[in-house]
Amino acid sequence: MSTRPANFYDHTRDELLALASRWGFPPVHAARLWAYVYLAGVEDWRAMPELPARYRAKAEGELGFGRHATAAETHSADGFTRKYLLELSDGRRIETVLMRYTGRVTACISSQAGCAMGCVFCATGQMGFVRHLSPGEIVAQAMHVDAVLRGVGPGGALADAASDSPHERHERLRNLVLMGMGEPLHNYDAVMKAIDILRDPNGLALGAKKITLSTVGVVPGIRRLAEEKRPFHLAVSLHGATQEERAALVPAAKKWPLDELMDACRDYIARQQRRIFYEWTLIEGKNDTPESAHAVGRLLQGQLAQVNLIPLNPTTGYDGAPTGREAAKRFQEILAGYGLPSTVRQRRGIDIAAGCGQLAVAKR
Template sequence: MTENFKDWLELDLEEMEATMVALGESKFRARQLADWIYKKGVFDFAEMTNFSLALREKLAEQTKIGMPNLYSLAESKRDPVKKALLELQDGEIIETVLMQYSYGNSVCVSTQVGCKMGCTFCATGQAGFKRNLTAGEMMAQVLQLRDQIDGTRISHLVLMGMGEPLDNYSEMIKFIKRANAAWGLGIGYRHISISTCGLIPQIRLLQKEDLPINLSISLHAPNDKLRSQIMPIAKRYPIDDLLKALRDYTDQTRRRLTFEYNLIDGVNDREKDALELAQKIKGMLAMVNLIPLNPIEGNNLRRSSKEKINKFAQILNDQGIETTIRREMGTDIDAACGQLRGKFL
């Protein structure tokens, strides 16, 4: 095998067809191969029994299916959550989480090795940035986790793992289009959620795509002063500009946004913060998801008390803002983004 090998996971169907033709095969072999990979979860050419021996050998000699190694898999004892550490082909380690809900199986995908955004409450942000993931490496995470539940269908995707998805825009878009495609994973756009810390130019690009995906915004504070203390990105994109871009986004897509708000004791959880937040987002096609902070090592940020969380939610609800409190899942296996990898490294 040479390093320059075509990795089938990096190709869409048309590119797969062109590759088959370049290999001297018929175009329709591409769809058969896609079926093996995406429908049947078979990653070894030798097992692709509707291909001749000669074709199987040619595929193995000249191409590859770049699956990561499953380095470890932790299973929560309390929740239906599994968390994998995956080793990529260059040895980098990423996290991927599988959540088995009553309504279907959801995979939380990483989009970068590390993250540039440096949010102070986030283990991934504190560990720094290594590189972007390719669309194929995002896809491989879903396939690898699906394999751990014997190929049971994955119905939902959340791009909320390591990294800022919109900072790796073109690979992220390629990935969700392939995840949605009938020849790929066939996951409806309405079951795909992307979380961003608020990169305005990319939000505008996403608006132009006009895909019926779910968009979550990590807001975590009602004003720039507070926000920039915990999210450096707030210095680049002021909150009013961000909210303007989001209003434009919902005007076009008519898709409701979710504002994520990590409640940090004594930092952003005061009653006046809730009131200011309500004022800021009033009238927007959006809801708020309050998240009890998952404390990490290396800073002294603490989670707000249950009483404060409930009070914050009540103020928002009283102000007419639909608000939920996120149920915690998998805290016994460090399911918060970046924690498990941090321990491993």
């Protein structure tokens, strides 16, 4: 009975070097393989001439490239956002988003198929939990976007010279947010290993300051991040400034109450000496009032924190409306009175359901 080869992208560079040694080959061959994949974007064994034939044959028999097939690709009308429906090896599907901003490109990737947290205004939460993604399935999403940016097609060949963007060829991915489908801290070990692989200086070499992880408030995960002193940015979805208001929008708050969450966040800030980005989805008439803004101010005053305000994006399972510009500005002014900096999130890809809280696929 044949077995499926292990996913290359599940391996750190050190693990790949150790594999070569177990197979009886010098580590330099594994280092060259790593460079072919992460530096040149090559996934075709025949396009790796510097690898000795014996090592190449062994590696090809033991390792497969788990790059996801593209089931669909959708472009936003403004030209700044693309959404990829990617198919996993078991037929499950996830969504990954490429977003363009002035001076940077960001990949928004998923950590799970579906999500168990059940946030009422989030399309992924509405679809429920399917399964965790492996480290390689997370890494492969970033590699997919990187290949698009560099104009590299399957196997590492240059794609057709025609491109929607004159800037799209020969770019590299430099910014990553784990804000796609799933709760990253519910899949902690796989997510951290994937980030370590993507940060490897001999590979994609993403900087810690260019990576943001978003959590709905999984307290044990936040405490682990603090203890392990993980150096990337942390964003915490708040959405309600009292336990009752938050639990109505974020069911996970019943398991990890607001006071426990705030205690974990203060501990994180003290240990890391790093600010937390608190995310607040602005829902018209529900949590966008001056009273709500004052409640947020009192809750976070004195913390090393910034509030990211996100006007609600529409989903079929929730009938709330986004806050208007003037109400959002008033909310910001009140937060400023408490010494809290804030931004209103730029809206990207709303017309293709690629915005925050809009990612979802049919269960398969």
